[in-house]
Amino acid sequence: MAVILIGALLTVAGLVYMAVAAIMRGRLSEPAAVSTAPDSSRPNLATPGPTLEPRRRGLRFLGLSQNWPGLLMMAVGVILLLSVVVL
16 A cells, blocks of 8 residues: 555656746746837737747757656656556
């Protein structure tokens, strides 16, 4: 029973770790004033004010190099849960 609880705890902790790490890596809003110059190279947004989406974040924050601790916790948790099922 303890192996099941530890496996479930590690799986959930890995998922929560990766979610919190992705949120904490970058700001979700841009408080800087948006320039109104006509020669600005920024693309026009539907809403000219600050948005919740970062401008050039990309998918690098989902990479393996930043999320390996969470993936490791999840992998160990899954292995523990599967070891109970197999035995």
